[in-house]
Amino acid sequence: MSDEKDASRFERNTKRVFDESVAALDAATRSRLTKARHRALEELESPRRGWQWTLAPVGVGTLAAAALVVWFTIGQPPPATEDLQATSLTDLELLLAEEDLEMLDEELDFYGWLEEQPEFVTADDSVG
Amino acid sequence: MTGLALTIAGQEMGLDGEGALDTGAAIEAFLKDVEMRAYRIALMGVRDRDEALDIVQDAMIRLVRRYSHRPSVEWPPLFFRILQNRIRDMQRRRTVRSRVLSFFGGTASEEEFDPIAEAPAPRNENPLEQVQADDAMQALERALDSLPARQREAFTLRNFEGLDVAQTAVAMNCTEGSVKTHYSRAVHRLREVLAGHGEEHWNE
Numbered sequence: 001m002s003d004e005k006d007a008s009r010f011e012r013n014t015k016r017v018f019d020e021s022v023a024a025l026d027a028a029t030r031s032r033l034t035k036a037r038h039r040a041l042e043e044l045e046s047p048r049r050g051w052q053w054t055l056a057p058v059g060v061g062t063l064a065a066a067a068l069v070v071w072f073t074i075g076q077p078p079p080a081t082e083d084l085q086a087t088s089l090t091d092l093e094l095l096l097a098e099e100d101l102e103m104l105d106e107e108l109d110f111y112g113w114l115e116e117q118p119e120f121v122t123a124d125d126s127v128g
Numbered sequence: 129m130t131g132l133a134l135t136i137a138g139q140e141m142g143l144d145g146e147g148a149l150d151t152g153a154a155i156e157a158f159l160k161d162v163e164m165r166a167y168r169i170a171l172m173g174v175r176d177r178d179e180a181l182d183i184v185q186d187a188m189i190r191l192v193r194r195y196s197h198r199p200s201v202e203w204p205p206l207f208f209r210i211l212q213n214r215i216r217d218m219q220r221r222r223t224v225r226s227r228v229l230s231f232f233g234g235t236a237s238e239e240e241f242d243p244i245a246e247a248p249a250p251r252n253e254n255p256l257e258q259v260q261a262d263d264a265m266q267a268l269e270r271a272l273d274s275l276p277a278r279q280r281e282a283f284t285l286r287n288f289e290g291l292d293v294a295q296t297a298v299a300m301n302c303t304e305g306s307v308k309t310h311y312s313r314a315v316h317r318l319r320e321v322l323a324g325h326g327e328e329h330w331n332e
Contacts, residue, residue, distance in 0.1 A: 010319050011287055013330050014268060018288045021265040022164045024258065032181050033163045040159065040188030044152050044196060 155196050158203050159188050162289075166211055169284055172269055173215035174222075183218060187211040205298035208285055212299065216277075271321040275314055278302075282310035283318070 163184060170180035187210040195206050272280050278300070285296045286307070296311075297304045322330050 007315055007319070010322075010330050011315060014318070015287055015290075017261065017264045017268055018165075018168065020261045022168050024261065025164055025167070029167065029177070029181070030164070033167055033184065036181060036185035036188060037156065037159045037163055039185060040192045041152065041156055043189055043192040044155075046193070 151196055154200055155192060155203070158200065158207075159191075162204070162207060163188070165289060166207070169288060170211065170215055172272065172284075174218045179218055183211065183214040186214055202298075204289070204291055205295040208289060208291065208299040209301065212281055212285075267322060267325040268318075271318050271325075274321055275317055278306075279310045279314035279317065282307055283314035286311050 166187065167180055167184045170183040171177065174180055174183065187207060190210050191203065191207045195203065198206065272283065275283070281300055282296060285291045285299050286293070291299060293304045293307050296307045300307060300310075319330070
């Protein structure tokens with residue numbers, strides 16, 4: 001049997017296993033998905049937000065993200081675990097993943113969250 | 129960047145040029161069709177039911193809010209591009225949170241995956257078959273975890289969601305050639321990993 005046919009059969013089987021796991025989703029999850037869909041469809045009747053509001057925090061958010069990367073890459077103490085290399089590669093892959101300017105506003109929630117973190121409050125900020 | 133203007137075969141919904149009422153019905157049908165698979169894909173990425181549901185809802189809202197006016201053939205790659213971005217966001221947050229916790233001497237144990245708690249609720253018709261199916265899915269998830277992120281994305285979108293190469297390229301924001309390479313390597317690697325987990329099951 002050719003390797004191509006084996007690969008094709010393998011792909012069909014992985015798809016089947018995935019589909020079975022989807023079919024096994026419980027009623028509670030299905031119900032929550034239905035509610036999520038209805039919530040999303042309400043957006044069809046909502047006025048759109050102006051793009052100016054979505055771009056406003058980008059500069060501050062980008063600076064915060066850059067500070068975070070520098071802090072964690074330079075200020076991090078020596079690691080103690082053996083699987084550091086794999087972990088670092090995964091982290092690096094996540095942190096340096098190619099950004100998509102068209103979808104930049106998808107990241108705003110994350111940058112907003114970063115800015116709210118207490119560890120970014122410096123000593124100067126806490127002095128009266 | 130692969131443009132959305134490219135021709136995407138299939139999945140016509142007859143939306144172009146029709147009114148808002150038809151748009152609502154068409155996008156609802158689209159979301160209803162993809163929501164459970166999207167949830168399962170998100171769950172594989174974040175290993176938390178609530179977070180996976182939040183991700184799917186967020187992706188749905190963003191698709192409706194920003195792209196409902198686009199031709200319906202563009203919805204699948206756009207939706208899964210948003211979904212993958214949200215999954216990556218969540219993974220980034222966890223990475224940062226885990227580093228913050230470890231920096232201050234804490235642990236992120238509350239985020240560890242509990243396969244029993246996170247397993248789908250069993251169906252009653254045939255418990256043995258359900259156990260075997262769950263076992264196979266867990267093995268597949270573990271194998272997917274061993275892949276680089278881009279290979280995992282390519283495999284998920286092509287195999288699980290059934291996007292074609294062009295749609296996957298749009299969803300992953302890369303070239304069609306890259307999609308083919310990532311997917312081919314993913315299949316090769318998964319076959320190697322899963323060979324030790326019931327060869328007959330995967331190649332029967």
